Amino acid sequence: MSAIFPDTLIDRSFRERIILVGVLFPRTDPDALDAELDELESLVLTAGADVVDRIIQRRPAPDAATFLGSGKVAELHELCLVHDVDTVVFDHDLSPAQQRNLERILGRTAIDRTAVILDIFAQNARTPEGRAQVELALLRYRLPRLRGRVVGLSQQAGGIGTRGPGETQLEVDRRRLVRRMHRLEADLRGVDKTRTLQRAQRQRGRRREMALVGYTNAGKSTLLNELTDAGVPAADRLFETLDPRTRQLALPGGETVLITDTVGFVAKLPHELVEAFRSTLDSVRLADVLLHVVDASAADPEAQMNAVHTVLEEIGAIEVPELVVINKADRAPQEARRLAAIHPGSVVVSAADGMGIDDLLRTIGDRLRTHDAMIRLRIPHDRGDIVAAAHREGEVVEVTHEEDSSVLTVVLDEAARARFAPFEEVR
Numbered sequence: 001m002s003a004i005f006p007d008t009l010i011d012r013s014f015r016e017r018i019i020l021v022g023v024l025f026p027r028t029d030p031d032a033l034d035a036e037l038d039e040l041e042s043l044v045l046t047a048g049a050d051v052v053d054r055i056i057q058r059r060p061a062p063d064a065a066t067f068l069g070s071g072k073v074a075e076l077h078e079l080c081l082v083h084d085v086d087t088v089v090f091d092h093d094l095s096p097a098q099q100r101n102l103e104r105i106l107g108r109t110a111i112d113r114t115a116v117i118l119d120i121f122a123q124n125a126r127t128p129e130g131r132a133q134v135e136l137a138l139l140r141y142r143l144p145r146l147r148g149r150v151v152g153l154s155q156q157a158g159g160i161g162t163r164g165p166g167e168t169q170l171e172v173d174r175r176r177l178v179r180r181m182h183r184l185e186a187d188l189r190g191v192d193k194t195r196t197l198q199r200a201q202r203q204r205g206r207r208r209e210m211a212l213v214g215y216t217n218a219g220k221s222t223l224l225n226e227l228t229d230a231g232v233p234a235a236d237r238l239f240e241t242l243d244p245r246t247r248q249l250a251l252p253g254g255e256t257v258l259i260t261d262t263v264g265f266v267a268k269l270p271h272e273l274v275e276a277f278r279s280t281l282d283s284v285r286l287a288d289v290l291l292h293v294v295d296a297s298a299a300d301p302e303a304q305m306n307a308v309h310t311v312l313e314e315i316g317a318i319e320v321p322e323l324v325v326i327n328k329a330d331r332a333p334q335e336a337r338r339l340a341a342i343h344p345g346s347v348v349v350s351a352a353d354g355m356g357i358d359d360l361l362r363t364i365g366d367r368l369r370t371h372d373a374m375i376r377l378r379i380p381h382d383r384g385d386i387v388a389a390a391h392r393e394g395e396v397v398e399v400t401h402e403e404d405s406s407v408l409t410v411v412l413d414e415a416a417r418a419r420f421a422p423f424e425e426v427r
């Protein structure tokens with residue numbers, strides 16, 4: 001497989017020289033585009049290449065064939081020659097056709113932000129599951145981009161798995177790629193099943209689960225280490241963490257909860273990745289509380305918070321209660337205070353030196369406790385399934401039987417309470 005589809009999109013046998021391309025659409029704020037390109041530059045650096053220049057064009061809309069106008073493409077080509085550039089990276093998603101046309105005109109690789117992020121993920125995935133998820137995302141990205149390659153006579157000789165009669169090399173490649181995708185999907189479904197089982201066992205113990213979420217490099221892993229001595233690698237690199245880690249956390253009241261560190265988010269996180277990491281991100285979707293770690297020293301912490309919320313929405317986790325943890329207060333004390341003032345209920349910490357951690361632990365305890373509520377459910381006699389569910393998901397403290405229904409007094413957490421809402425007795 002790797003012979004046909006290289007593992008990486010950016011060559012790492014040397015440091016590639018790269019030009020960034022951004023387009024300023026009528027409703028885009030020029031500063032926002034600059035910030036996006038700064039971030040794209042750090043993504044490229046993380047991927048192991050160097051940015052030598054960037055160009056921006058104002059356009060009402062992307063050109064269907066080449067994204068930029070033809071004059072700008074010629075200028076870009078010129079610039080590529082001047083700087084001896086290997087690859088151009090667009091801040092925007094390129095269609096397979098745009099990518100192909102640009103590569104033909106420029107005579108070098110043209111990729112988009114999505115490809116760079118996929119590339120970093122491919123580099124950082126370590127566990128078999130993480131690698132399978134990334135490979136699946138890469139294949140999903142590549143499938144529509146497969147193109148006919150010129151095949152020499154010797155390659156047409158055939159053999160098992162190569163071309164059948166009348167099949168073009170493109171068809172062969174496509175078939176192999178799809179087969180590999182199905183294989184990966186099946187493997188991942190297996191892992192998913194095991195995890196669901198483990199989670200169901202934990203649920204029976206009603207142990208609370210929290211997930212760390214946040215923009216990449218916000219300090220999630222550093223915070224997990226500070227809270228639990230987890231020994232998780234933390235580094236000043238984007239997408240350092242890809243594989244989830246779960247640790248126990250002892251709260252001041254004596255109870256323990258589970259806390260999971262997982263992959264960081266970024267603006268325009270490729271949907272191929274969100275799709276492939278769906279089971280990893282279950283730890284976020286199914287958590288009782290999210291610790292949303294915010295880097296107060298980032299260029300625009302609120303834009304990062306918005307990007308995190310966009311991803312949470314995409315993975316169906318936007319309803320999970322969130323506790324905002326404003327981090328790196330040592331580096332940006334003023335901004336941390338400002339953010340705390342506009343996010344009531346948030347906690348300011350510095351994961352690197354432990355400042356604010358006691359306060360955070362106390363707040364976590366309070367938040368988890370207030371989520372339990374004692375409510376009364378009126379359940380018709382023919383709904384034994386609901387009665388059983390109440391016993392499973394909550395703590396039933398009293399049952400009274402009436403003519404056509406039972407009334408259960410039950411302690412439920414917030415998420416479970418929402419599920420039983422149709423049966424809740426309003427007093």
Ligand SMILES: Nc1nc2c(ncn2[C@@H]2O[C@H](COP(=O)(O)OP(=O)(O)OP(=O)(O)O)[C@@H](O)[C@H]2O)c(=O)[nH]1
Nearest residue numbers: 217218219220221222235236239240241264351352
């Ligand atoms: N000054 C300062 N640096 C911090 C703090 N917390 C984390 N860092 C640094 O920020 C960088 C990123 O930290 P990580 O914990 O790896 O961040 P992450 O959110 O897990 O990032 P990814 O896994 O890459 O998404 C590291 O260099 C940390 O040392 C803090 O409170 N203050």
Ligand SMILES: [Mg+2]
Nearest residue numbers: 220221240241
């Ligand atoms: Mg991390």
